Amino acid sequence: SQTIHQWPATLVQPVGSPLSLECTVEGTSNPNLYWYRQAAGRGLQLLFYSVGIGQISSEVPQNLSASRPQDRQFILSSKKLLLSDSGFYLCAWKRRAGAIAPLHFGNGTRLTVT
C-alpha cells in the first residue's frame, strides 16, 4: 500500500534561518506531488506541484522553493525564513493518471518562525 511520510512534525526556527522540509512517498511510482500551506483564515493554499523529477510549478510568489531530486521525494526549502512563513505545511501525492484521483496527505509540519 502507498504511504506518505513528512518530517519534521514541528519546527521552530528564527527569522532569517534556512528551512528544509522533506516528504517521501512509498508504494507508488510517478506520483504528482504537492506542497500546501494551511494558514489560519486562509484555507489550504497550493504552493508548489510537481509532475516529475526536476519539474516544479510555483503557484504563488514567495521566498520558498521546492525541489524533486527523486521520483518520490519532494523538498520544501527557504534560504531565509520570514515571520509570515509560519503555518502548517502539508505534502500530498496523487496518481498521475486520472485527473480525478484523490489527493493523499501527509501528517503535516507545524512551522513557527520566531
Place this chain on the structure above:
Amino acid sequence: AQRVTQPEKLLSVFKGAPVELKCNYSYSGSPELFWYVQYSRQRLQLLLRHISRESIKGFTADLNKGETSFHLKKPFAQEEDSAMYYCALIHSNTGKLIFGQGTTLQVKP
C-alpha cells in the same frame, strides 16, 4: 480564474440537527469537485467526490451548475462529524486541487 468559496468559517449545530456546509465555485470548464475532511489529530482525507454520486458517513453533495454550488449535506448530525471540512475543485489540465477556506463543523451534544 478558478476559485472555491466556503462562506462559513464555523458552523455549530446540535446533535440530530440537519447540516449544510456551503461551497461555491468559479470554473470555466466542467468542474470536478470534492469534499475533504480533517478530524482532530488525523490527516486531511477525502470524504466524497461529486462524480461518484456517493453517500459517505451519511453525507451527500450535489453539484448545481446553475448556482455553481456543491453544498455538503447530512440530515442528522452526529458528534463524531465534528471536524474541519474543505471543498475542493480540480483543475483538469494540471491536476491541481484548489481548496476553499474550510469550515469547522461543531456538533454539540
